[in-house]
Amino acid sequence: MGKITGFMEHERIEEGYKPVEERLKHYKEFVVALTPEQAKVQGARCMDCGTPFCNNGCPVNNIIPDFNDLVYRQDWQNAFAVLDSTNNFPEFTGRICPAPCEAACVLNVNDDAVGIKSIEHAIIDKAWEEGWVTPRPAKHKTGKKVAVVGSGPAGLAASQQLARAGHDVTLFEKNDRVGGLLRYGIPDFKMEKSHIDRRVEQLKAEGVTIKTGTVVGNWPKDSKVTNWAKNTVASEELLKEFDAVLLTGGAEQSRDLPVPGRDLDGIHFAMEFLPQQNKVNAGDKLKGQLRADGKHVIVIGGGDTGSDCVGTSNRHGAASVVQFEVMPRPPEEENRPLTWPYWPIKLRTSSSHEEGCEREFAISTKEFIGEKGKVTGLKTVRVEFKDGKLVEIPGTEVVMKADLVLLAMGFVNPVASVLESFGVDKDARGNAKATTEFDGGYTTNVPKVFAAGDMRRGQSLVVWAIREGRQAARAVDEFLMGFSDLPR
Structure with a gap:
């Protein structure tokens, strides 16, 4: 693949x-x-490695050596055709995926991996520029109707696949715009929302009906959700009107930090903070936007969501930003012979960290401190692993100044009422209980109700959501037609 000796002659080039x-x-x-x-x-640089572990490292099983070789030969249109065959939205993953394919690259055993993500990014951007990304409506209609609930990456991928199979697809989204956490969870500086908008136009041209501002489920009339939603649709209505229902909502229940002082003003979930800025960027007028201007910000949670809070706070003009991580500081470099081809634990520094951020590891919050009902600081303590557990280190308690605290510790499960309204069984973590086996895959205990994406697997990556959306679409197609030509 590529140039036989290319991996020995050329170094990795970072974007x-x-x-x-x-x-x-x-x-x-x-x-x-x-x-x-x-x-x-x-x-x-792509090696003729014989067994391309990158394919399995990629959740959507992108045919990576093939498109690498085609790019090397400057056959961009066929490179796009190969990429498009496995991934509905490479412009999403080419920007925000952490690239587990690169961790699995054979060259990564003792050298720098091939820049797979940057090649994917280059292919799809060129495809859009050249007009190769076009609607592909079904040639024949099946007469079957499918409701897809949730327009994040899983719902978008499933809707597109099902529409291309000839089904009449209606995509329901509770927010005012399509995209789920792609739209309101990921900052624009990581992925501009025009990428979602043009895919929405493609889906419409392929026959997908999109209903935004529509909440699905048996919600109380006075609930917060139904107060801002334009429309509500009971689960019974969907089951009556559609031949199949696919639940693809996100895992939106944020993990809380129930320590003393949690009720003080100035302590917010990341998903209270991030969506507001995205809405403002989209032109919405918000009263009392939650902002970090001139404030001492502490972000609790060391993952991607926490990093997004760091980047947004710096753009607001925060006085200082500190990010907490309860786990010990990971090594600068992974032990490659030990971890390859799996996802390694190592120190990861994002572009947001480089913009200005102090990072604290092995630290835990014991209490929120405040005055006149507002947070002014955090009482923290250092922690260490002892007998397999994180324990406090005596004598390490300090109080750190904070005017704004953002909780970015991940998400525990989907909003329970959606699953409950359909009567879908939940697993031990509160997610929809659904198998991934292809024979009856993604089915729930409720006849003709399927579940995929974060609603089924819990908080995960965009690329995993796309994979589950594609596979669930095949399962729904098989259920409706008895067979399916959709790719696995």
């Missing part, structure tokens, strides 16, 4: 970033993508 002082002034993307020539060089 660049625009200067920090420039990008902090706006919410636009700031990644400097590879040039066609740079992408060709990266494609040349």
